[in-house]
Amino acid sequence: MSIYSAMLAGVSGLNANSSAMAVISDNIANVNTTAYKADRSDFEDLVNSQSSRTTYNAGGTRAVTRQLISSQGNIASTTATTDLAIQGDGFFVVSPISNIDSTTPEIAYTRNGTFYPDEEGYLVNSARNVLRGWPLDANGAISGPTASIPALVPVNINGISDSVTASTNVALTGNLNSDTTISAAASSGTYTAGNMAAGTVTADATWPVQIVDSLGGTKTLNIALLKSATANQWNVEVYSSPASNVTGANGLITSGTLAFTTSGEIDTTNTSAGLLSAINIPWAASTGLASQSIQLELGQTPTSTGAVTQHADNTTLTSTTTDGTTASKLDTLSIDEEGFVTATFKSGAKKKIFQIPLVTFTNPDGLKKYSGGVYKTTQQSGDPTLQQAGSGRAGTLTSSALEASTVDLAREFSNMIITQRAYSASSKIITTADQMLDELISMKR
Structure with a gap:
């Protein structure tokens, strides 16, 4: 009816x-x-x-x-560098922090980029899902398979420290006064190599430099200079402070003659070859340091970053530049639009440590929704495709930003x-x- x-x-x-x-x-x-x-x-x-x-x-x-699900929300700026927003297609790969130690973690996908380091250093979002990514080796290349979602590792920033790099170059910029009075030891010919390191002859100038050793510590080398009785030449000694750091007598590492042209520039012809080539530092066994060679950059080549001159002006060391990086703790993190996570250390050094990939689907509207803003695959969504942010169908990442509802x-x-x-x-x-x-x-x- x-x-x-x-x-x-x-x-x-x-x-x-x-x-x-x-x-x-x-x-x-x-x-x-x-x-x-x-x-x-x-x-x-x-x-x-x-x-x-x-x-x-x-x-x-x-x-x-x-x-x-495929609709794009507005991108709003934030002040946290680990906040991430996706502009375009794609999802972050996450897993619950509760099963972080599982060999078969529960994989899910989300666009909730409210990531922050938890008490154990894992980057988790407001739903306590940990971000997963590709680990990078020392050269910034992905270590491991790039197409396997289960192979992605939880992003953890605990224990990240700057890799130690021993110094190999010391660039000196300064001037030696051409009007310096010749000392009695130099004029009488009683000076012999090692006298300045031993303290029996007072140097006309002593320039200390800091270098980084193989363990990431700093060591002090002194470059002592004494004007020679020979015109436009200076006696040079390189020694360690303290002397016990090296095997040489009184800490002496090397010595030689530094010569200048009549215009006050380095005279490579008459300068001791040992000062122009790499100087081997004989570290004492008690230091536990690996062998190390230092190249003094004095202006001997057009590409030298240092420049020592002899002009009628005050003797002064203007600057020293030393390469190498000491052991240093993490200072800040930054994430670029391709998903590279870069650690900046307190030493100022930078290192890429992770890359955050994105996952795309043929039909993202077919995903199954769960609490916490996560999704899982269904027959309607199609299989996930792992891609680098900004490549293929994947969108780009914006750091210090979040996608709005x-x-x-x-x-x-x-x-x-x-x-x-x-x-x-x-x-x-x-x-x-x-x-x-x-x-x-x-x-x-």
């Missing part, structure tokens, strides 16, 4: 609009949830088979929830009013059909 189908159609309207109101409520509740993707209710009509042309059987309606409050409030009216109208169908049935029953009386 058509009147019964009308009542059932009203019931279907109540069910469909109740479901639609639930979707709207969820959207509004998550208006401030990072990377939340608003859902939408699509209504479908239900058609019953018609038994005749003179009567009609109402079919009613049903609400089908449509996921809009795609909820439009104005639209949701409008939909709420329409849905409420539709619900009331559906209830009116039921009460009206009930009154009609009551009239039908009353005819018997």
Whole structure:
């Protein structure tokens, strides 16, 4: 009987609009949830088979929830460098921090980039899901398979320290006064190599330099200079302080003659070859240091970064530049648009330690949604494809930024009013059909 189908159609309207109101409520509740993707209710009509042309059987309606996971939210800037937003397609690969030690972690995907280091150094987001990425070797290259999602490792910044690099070059920039009075030891010919290191002859100038050893510590070398009785030449000694750091007597490492041209530039022809080539430092066994060679950059070549001159001006050491990096703790992290995580250490050195990949899907709207803003694959979504950010279909990363919710409050409030009216109208169908049935029953009386 058509009147019964009308009542059932009203019931279907109540069910469909109740479901639609639930979707709207969820959207509004998550208006401030990072990377939340608003859902939408699509209504479908239900058609019953018609038994005749003179009567009609109402079919009613049903609400089908449509996921809009592929929609892009606005990118909002933040002050945390580990906050990440994806501009374009793609998802972060994450796993629950609760099973971080599992050999078969529970893999999921998210666009919630509220990452921060937890108490153990893992980068986790607000849902306590740890970010996974490619580890990089000392040369900044990916170590391990690049196409395997299970092979991705949790990003952990604990224990990261700058790799130690021993010094190999010391660049000196300074001037030796050409009018320096020749000392008695030099003029009388009583000076011999090692006298300045031993302290028996006072140097006209002593230039200390700091170098980095093989263990990342710093050591002091002294470059002592004594003007020679020979014009435009200086006696040079390189020795260690303290002397016990090396095996040479009184800490002496090497000695020689530093010569200048009549214009005050380095004279490589008359300068001792030992001063122009790499100087081997004979570290004492007690230091536990590896062998080390230092090249003094004095201006002997056009590419030398240092320059020592002899002019009629004050003797002074203007600057020293030493390469090598000491052991240093992590200072800050930065992440570029390709996902490279770069550690900056307190020494000023930088090192790439991880690369954050993105995963893309043929149909991201087909993913299954779970609490915490994570998704998992389904037959409708297709298989995940691991890609470098900014390549293929993958979007780019923005550091110090988060993706906002795609909820439009104005639209949701409008939909709420329409849905409420539709619900009331559906209830009116039921009460009206009930009154009609009551009239039908009353005819018997």
